[in-house]
Amino acid sequence: MYDVTVIGCGVVGAGIACELSRHRLSVAVLEKENDVACGTTKANSAIVHAGFDPMPGTAMARLNVQGSKMMEALCGELSVEYRRIGSLVLAFGDGDLETLRELFRRGKANGVEKMELLTGAQALAMEPNLNPAVAGALYAPTAAIVNPWGLAIALIQTAVKNGARLHLNAGVNRIEEAGGFYRIGTDAGVFETRYLVNAAGTHSDEINNMAAKPFFQILPLKGEYYVLDKSQGNVVSHTIFQCPDQNGKGVLISPTVDGNLLVGPTAEPADGPDDTAVTARGLAKAAETALRSSEKINFREAIRNFSGVRAATEKDDFILGASPDAPRFVNAAAIKSPGLSAAPAIALEVCSILRDMGLPLSRKEEFIPWKKHKLFRDMTEEEQKEALRRDPLYGRVICRCETVTEGDIRRALRDPIPPGSIDGVKRRCNAGMGRCQGGFCGPRVHEILSRETGMRMEKICQDRAGSFLLTGETKTGGAEK
Amino acid sequence: MKEYDVIVVGAGPAGLAAACEAYQNGAERVLVVERDKEPGGILNQCIHSGFGLHYFKEELTGPEYAGRFIDLLRATGAELLLDTMVLHVSEEKEVTMVNPRDGCFTARADAVILTMGCRERTRGAIGIPGTRPAGVFTAGMAQRYVNIEGYMVGRKVVILGSGDIGLIMARRMTLEGAKVAACVELMPYSNGLGRNIVQCLDDFGIPLYLSHTITEIRGERRVEGVVVSRVDGRGKPVPGTERFFDCDTVLLSVGLIPENELSKEAGIELDPRTKGPAVYENMETSVPGIFACGNVVHVHDLVDFVTAESRRAGAAAARFCGRADAWDPFEPAVPLENGENVGYTVPQHIRPGRIDRYAEVFFRVKRVFGDSVIEVSDGGKILSSFRRDHMAPGEMEHIVIPKRLLQNAGKITVSAKEGKRN
Numbered sequence: 001m002y003d004v005t006v007i008g009c010g011v012v013g014a015g016i017a018c019e020l021s022r023h024r025l026s027v028a029v030l031e032k033e034n035d036v037a038c039g040t041t042k043a044n045s046a047i048v049h050a051g052f053d054p055m056p057g058t059a060m061a062r063l064n065v066q067g068s069k070m071m072e073a074l075c076g077e078l079s080v081e082y083r084r085i086g087s088l089v090l091a092f093g094d095g096d097l098e099t100l101r102e103l104f105r106r107g108k109a110n111g112v113e114k115m116e117l118l119t120g121a122q123a124l125a126m127e128p129n130l131n132p133a134v135a136g137a138l139y140a141p142t143a144a145i146v147n148p149w150g151l152a153i154a155l156i157q158t159a160v161k162n163g164a165r166l167h168l169n170a171g172v173n174r175i176e177e178a179g180g181f182y183r184i185g186t187d188a189g190v191f192e193t194r195y196l197v198n199a200a201g202t203h204s205d206e207i208n209n210m211a212a213k214p215f216f217q218i219l220p221l222k223g224e225y226y227v228l229d230k231s232q233g234n235v236v237s238h239t240i241f242q243c244p245d246q247n248g249k250g251v252l253i254s255p256t257v258d259g260n261l262l263v264g265p266t267a268e269p270a271d272g273p274d275d276t277a278v279t280a281r282g283l284a285k286a287a288e289t290a291l292r293s294s295e296k297i298n299f300r301e302a303i304r305n306f307s308g309v310r311a312a313t314e315k316d317d318f319i320l321g322a323s324p325d326a327p328r329f330v331n332a333a334a335i336k337s338p339g340l341s342a343a344p345a346i347a348l349e350v351c352s353i354l355r356d357m358g359l360p361l362s363r364k365e366e367f368i369p370w371k372k373h374k375l376f377r378d379m380t381e382e383e384q385k386e387a388l389r390r391d392p393l394y395g396r397v398i399c400r401c402e403t404v405t406e407g408d409i410r411r412a413l414r415d416p417i418p419p420g421s422i423d424g425v426k427r428r429c430n431a432g433m434g435r436c437q438g439g440f441c442g443p444r445v446h447e448i449l450s451r452e453t454g455m456r457m458e459k460i461c462q463d464r465a466g467s468f469l470l471t472g473e474t475k476t477g478g479a480e481k
Numbered sequence: 482m483k484e485y486d487v488i489v490v491g492a493g494p495a496g497l498a499a500a501c502e503a504y505q506n507g508a509e510r511v512l513v514v515e516r517d518k519e520p521g522g523i524l525n526q527c528i529h530s531g532f533g534l535h536y537f538k539e540e541l542t543g544p545e546y547a548g549r550f551i552d553l554l555r556a557t558g559a560e561l562l563l564d565t566m567v568l569h570v571s572e573e574k575e576v577t578m579v580n581p582r583d584g585c586f587t588a589r590a591d592a593v594i595l596t597m598g599c600r601e602r603t604r605g606a607i608g609i610p611g612t613r614p615a616g617v618f619t620a621g622m623a624q625r626y627v628n629i630e631g632y633m634v635g636r637k638v639v640i641l642g643s644g645d646i647g648l649i650m651a652r653r654m655t656l657e658g659a660k661v662a663a664c665v666e667l668m669p670y671s672n673g674l675g676r677n678i679v680q681c682l683d684d685f686g687i688p689l690y691l692s693h694t695i696t697e698i699r700g701e702r703r704v705e706g707v708v709v710s711r712v713d714g715r716g717k718p719v720p721g722t723e724r725f726f727d728c729d730t731v732l733l734s735v736g737l738i739p740e741n742e743l744s745k746e747a748g749i750e751l752d753p754r755t756k757g758p759a760v761y762e763n764m765e766t767s768v769p770g771i772f773a774c775g776n777v778v779h780v781h782d783l784v785d786f787v788t789a790e791s792r793r794a795g796a797a798a799a800r801f802c803g804r805a806d807a808w809d810p811f812e813p814a815v816p817l818e819n820g821e822n823v824g825y826t827v828p829q830h831i832r833p834g835r836i837d838r839y840a841e842v843f844f845r846v847k848r849v850f851g852d853s854v855i856e857v858s859d860g861g862k863i864l865s866s867f868r869r870d871h872m873a874p875g876e877m878e879h880i881v882i883p884k885r886l887l888q889n890a891g892k893i894t895v896s897a898k899e900g901k902r903n
Contacts, residue, residue, distance in 0.1 A: 227605070277612045280696065280718075304605030306613070381585070388584045395581035397516065397566035401742075405579075437603040439619045443626055457632060462615035466702030469615050470632040471729075478633030479658035 001181060002028040002165075004354065005193035007172055007207050010041035011148055012335050013199035014155035015347035021162040023351075023361045028193065029156065029164060030186055032171030032203075034465045035424045036417065037152040039201045041340070042427065043225075043276060043308025045265065046148050046256055047239055049338040050087060050140035052107025052115065053249055058317045061110040063342035063349065068142060070344040078154035079371040080147055081257035087143035087239040088123060090293060091136040099243040100138045107140065114141045129235050129296040143239055147257050148340050149427045150372055153417070157370035160416040167191070168420075169465060172200075175210040177326065182211070195328045195359055197350055202273035202311045204319070204333035212326035216319050216334060220273045221248075221310040223265025224282035226290075229301040229435050232261040240293050248310075249337065251289035253297065258402075258430065263290045263297065270309050278305045303435050310336040320346065322353055330354060373411050375429065377403040398448070399441040401434020406448060413452045420453070422446060423463035486802045487795075488576050488590040489513045490567045490743065493522020494784045495596035495775025495791040497550035502795025503594070504557040507803050511559035512588065514578055516566045520554070521547030522598060523621070524784065526628045529649055531676070535785035546784060570595070570747045572768055591802030592770045594794055595744055595758070599776040601646075602736040609641075611698030614705070620646040620734040624653070633657055635730025639707050640664040641695050643671040643678070644875075645782060647734020652681035654732075661687045662726050665709050667694045667716055670849045672736075672875040674782055694718060695731065704729050737780045747771060754825035755779040761814065762831045762840050763797035764790060769808035772798050779827045779843065782877050786843070793841075806835070815887055820858070820896025822847050824874070833888045839881040846872045846897045854900035857882055859890040872897060 004020055006013045009031035020027045033039075048071045054060035075082035091097045100117060107115045116139045123137035124130055160166055170188035175196070184191045200207040205218045239254035254262050266282045266289075287299050313319065313334045323329040330353050332346055339346075355361045376387055376394045387394040387407060394407030412419055412428040419425045422432065425445050432438030432445065446469065450457045461467045472478030486508040489500045492515035500513045519525060524532070527543030534540055537549070554561065565580035570593055577587045601619035609617075616635060618626075623634045624646060638654050640647045643666040651661045664682055669692045671678050682689050690709065696718045697708035711722035739757040741749075750767035752759040757778040758766040764774045774794035775787045800806035814830040826844045833840075842857075850872040857865040857880070864886045872878060880895075887893070 226608075274701075278608070278610050280608075280610045283608050283610070300606075302606055302608060303603065305608050384585060388581075392581040392584075395579050395584050396564060397568075397579065400516065400566065403566075403568065406581075436600040437605050439601050439603060439622045442622055443630055447630070457630070461702075464702055467615035468703055470626065470634060471636055472633050474627055474631050474633055474657050477658060479636045479654070479660075 002026045002191065002193040003359065004195040004197060005030060005182070005184065005191060006197045006199055008199035008201055008204070009036040009152070009156055009166065010039050010199065010201050011037065011152040011155070011340055011343045012201070012332050012346055014152045014159065015343045016197055016199055016332060016350045017159040017164050018155040019347035019351050021159040021164045022367050023363055027159065027164040028191060029159070029166045030170040030172055030184065030191065031166065031168050032187070034168050034420055034461070035427070036156050036166070037149040037427060038464060040308050040311065041152045042149045043306050044148055044337070044340055045252055045254065046145055046262060047252070047254060047341070048144035048146050049341045050107065050115070050143040051110050051112045051338070051341070052103045052138065052140060053244060054110065054338065055316065056106060056109035059320050060317050060338060060342065063318070063345040064338040065111045066345035067342040068144070071144060071146065071341070074344050075146060075151065077369045078151070078158060079374070080151045080154050082144055082146045083257055084142065084144040085238050085255065086139060086141040087241060088127065089138040089241040089243060090123065090130065090134050091243060092133055092292070093135060096243045097136050100136055103138050112140060112142065115139065127236050127238060127240065129294045130240070131292060131294060145239065145254060145257050146340070153428060154370060154372045157416050161370045162364070162367055166417060172207060172210065175207070177211070182328070195330070195354055195357070197330045197332060199332045199335070201335065202309045204311060204331065208323070208331055208333060211329050212323045215324065216313050216315070218273060218334060219312050219314065220270035220275065221312040222268050222270035222275060222282070222307050223310060224278050224286050224307040225262060225264030225305065226283065226286060226299065226302045227304040227306070228261040228263065228297065228299070229303050230259045232298055232301050233259040235261055235294055235296050242289070242293060251286055253290050253293055258433065261297065263287065265308065273309060276307045276309060278307050282307065303437060312336050318342070318346070320349060322357060328357055370416065373408070375408050376405045398444050399431035399434065401436050402430040404429050404431040404441070409445065409448055410452060421461045421463050421467070422449070422469070425449065482575070483588040485510045485512045485588055485590040487511045487592045487594060487798045488588060489594045489596060490570065490576070491515060491522065491596035491598060492520035492561060493596060493598050493775065494524055494547060494550065494787050495598070495777070496522070496594070497547070497554050498788045498791035499594045499596060499774055499795035499798070500559050501550065501553045501557060502792040503799040504559050506796045506799035508799040509558065511557070512590070513554065513559055513561045514565050514567050514576070515561065515563050518564050520551050520561060520563065526624050527649070528628050529653070532784050535783065536788050567743060570743050570771070572748045574770055592772065592798035594798050595771065595773040595777055596775045596791065597740045597743060597777045599737040599739045599780055601733070602738060604733060607735055609695055609698055612700055614698070614700040614703050616700065616704035616729055617698065617731045617733065620644070620650045620732045623732050624650055627653060627657065633659065635659060637662060637728040638730040638732060639695070639709070639726050639728045640732045640734060642666060642733060642735035643673045643689060644734035644736065645673045645677050647732055648673045648677040648681040650732055650734070651687050652685060655685045655687070661685070662728055663688050663690055663709065665690045665693045665695060667712060668692070670873060670875070674875060696723065698731060704731055707731060737776065739777045739780065741777060744773065744777070752825065752829055754819070755827065759829040760827060762828050762836055763806070764794035764828070765797060765801070770801050779825065782875065786877065786879070815890045815893055817842065817893045817895065819844065820856070820894040822897040823895050826895050831887055831893070833884055836884050836887070839883045840887060842880050842882060842895065844878050844895055845874055846878065847874060849873045850897060850899065852899065852901050854898055855880060856896050856898070858894050858896070860892060864890070868900070
């Protein structure tokens with residue numbers, strides 16, 4: 001019997017689990033996939049929003065601003081990549097200028113600090129590659145970029161290091177109130193828990209409906225993106241938005257913490273909660289819109305496209321709070337943008353809701369954060385020497401585009417939550433994230449995974465369960481069914 | 482810091498030939514650095530035959546071709562450092578490396594030869610719509626799995642692009658028992674060698690769909706099929722022409738890109754047309770004493786030409802460090818440009834004073850030609866012309882320009898046009 005069980009291990013669920021693991025509690029996290037951070041957490045804008053966009057008075061506004069203030073310290077504690085680079089919202093006409101004033105007012109009301117309204121010339125002085133037609137901009141220096149899956153992984157590694165249990169491949173099928181506790185049927189067996197937290201992202205309505213009366217519906221909204229090579233990472237040095245419209249904050253261009261350039265997202269209804277397909281129309285729209293912000297983006301340097309699904313609902317806010325009808329059940333549901341920014345604050349909020357429900361929270365004396373490993377390439381000369389003494393395989397470069405060594409990968413494989421797939425290695429070490437997209441290092445990462453884990457080559461997946469790469473050995477009918 | 486006459490980055494066909502030639506031309510302290518555990522580069526996974534027809538006048542497999550140069554290199558006094566990655570090359574020709582045995586270290590050379598080869602264009606680079614399941618491989622990656630690791634990557638295959646590796650893999654997968662349903666090419670012509678179309682597709686009854694492309698990949702975890710559409714003259718899919726192919730694997734053979742991250746860091750000027758260093762007649766780059774050859778300069782179809790080009794680079798590097806061929810900033814150099822129907826030229830500059838009798842020029846045409854003429858001109862004045870009865874973008878062209886024509890030239894333009902044989 002667990003004290004608390006969190007359903008879903010994206011950045012929200014991992015954050016809640018991490019916060020809970022600071023207390024004397026038995027905590028479980030149920031994740032339907034074979035790794036953490038596999039949903040919207042790995043497919044978003046990787047932005048910590050300043051917080052001027054959500055309407056004052058919403059949970060989104062409050063938690064975004066609070067989360068944004070917490071993020072730097074949290075990332076510092078977990079050694080997750082974070083850079084406060086600031087953001088600009090561009091205006092291209094009189095209507096847009098009015099929108100900027102409105103955003104500025106909203107930001108003030110939400111408690112966003114240090115915002116400034118800039119003239120077009122001031123904006124161009126800050127970002128020379130912007131469209132020269134820019135008429136004005138809202139500058140928010142508190143906005144930042146972050147490694148979203150890196151943060152989620154560090155949060156759950158920390159939670160597990162401090163006693164929480166993570167159950168992978170544990171998709172939840174039914175939830176029943178069994179008199180003072182819940183019994184949860186999953187693909188990985190039955191779990192019992194006193195308190196239950198729903199952090200199931202685009203599936204959070206389904207989870208709510210298993211435990212409580214339906215009162216919201218996820219209307220999944222897809223956003224398509226381009227990732228461009230590091231050659232484009234300096235086109236801009238801030239996150240650049242255009243004025244928001246009814247479909248959201250619109251297409252942004254932004255450097256990433258890895259030095260790439262991110263372009264997107266579009267906003268189109270998705271074909272279900274897991275519809276992460278990219279479309280010709282969506283990609284064209286993203287590119288066309290982004291070129292309005294800066295015509296200097298060279299889309300021939302694109303290295304990847306992806307799409308993420310927002311857990312949108314009819315209401316323009318998170319659904320965060322005690323369930324109206326199910327006891328000891330908390331929804332951290334419909335967490336769409338700015339969910340990543342708000343995640344640290346959502347974790348605190350959920351803990352306080354649980355406490356109000358009667359969960360005793362007493363802090364552990366000892367809490368040890370798990371720190372994200374520094375890659376060999378980022379180490380100082382001294383650290384590199386020390387790493388090579390520990391494991392000479394830090395001297396073997398496996399991913400040539402991102403300079404990731406076999407030592408980096410082996411270290412990740414010895415973590416509390418090791419990667420079990422090629423993309424799991426990518427999310428932890430960057431191998432395969434560069435311009436060749438794993439063309440060279442994929443088979444080598446595959447081999448290392450097999451050697452270090454004892455899993456057969458054919459059993460190892462690209463990413464989620466079932467995403468197999470090999471059909472068998474050659475000369476032995478490997479192509480036969 | 483260890484000192485060398487010549488450091489060669491890479492021990493693929495270009496690096497091996499360049500290193501041998503540098504040694505034979507008087508460079509005594511030659512170091513070849515290779516990231517893989519074996520020398521030979523991509524040839525090691527090219528187990529098919531067809532290599533060496535020009536250079537050795539016999540038909541070899543990739544590993545055999547590499548083996549000849551590995552033997553040659555071993556017979557020299559050159560040092561071969563395997564399992565070692567070059568992390569940085571400076572303009573001062575300091576080469577920083579890392580390997581499991583020695584950790585990080587730096588060596589200096591009088592001359593450096595860059596032979597990092599190329600990488601394959603990926604799905605992300607061309608933005609194929611659809612889901613993102615496993616089972617989409619670049620052809621070279623699949624080739625490594627099949628030929629080096631000994632695993633099959635799928636059972637029912639559609640190949641996008643008709644580059645040579647894709648064609649070779651169509652045959653390879655078929656021979657291993659897979660079904661290759663189609664090879665789909667965006668352009669109205671193949672980008673591969675004519676002989677590969679015949680030997681790898683036609684001989685196995687694999688249909689080639691020209692002016693078609695994949696407009697959607699389907700499948701949630703593993704590829705379950707692709708939608709193929711015809712494209713119009715500008716490469717745009719024509720609505721209504723979609724047809725579904727059931728498959729579990731997509732192989733991409735959609736182009737190769739020279740790998741020049743090290744070159745950029747060394748401050749070497751790149752040619753946007755080739756995406757490789759702009760080179761002189763002796764394969765010297767814009768940084769004196771740094772040479773480049775093979776696929777890092779421009780993508781070749783035949784390794785034989787890589788060898789020839791790399792020998793030139795190796796010999797020049799040896800002369801450079803022997804000071805016989807030192808850099809002279811005032812030395813006249815004739816720029817080469819592509820004219821009509823020509824995509825690029827290599828070299829990009831020729832110093833007439835450094836060639837013996839003629840300069841070799843490589844280029845690619847932009848479309849398919851039947852009877853045609855290559856013209857070499859200097860500001861509108863035709864210096865020389867060459868007849869061809871067939872030219873295609875997938876087949877690199879090679880001409881020689883006599884020294885006497887270059888000596889007084891201002892700017893050389895190479896162009897191609899239709900022309901009947903007299």
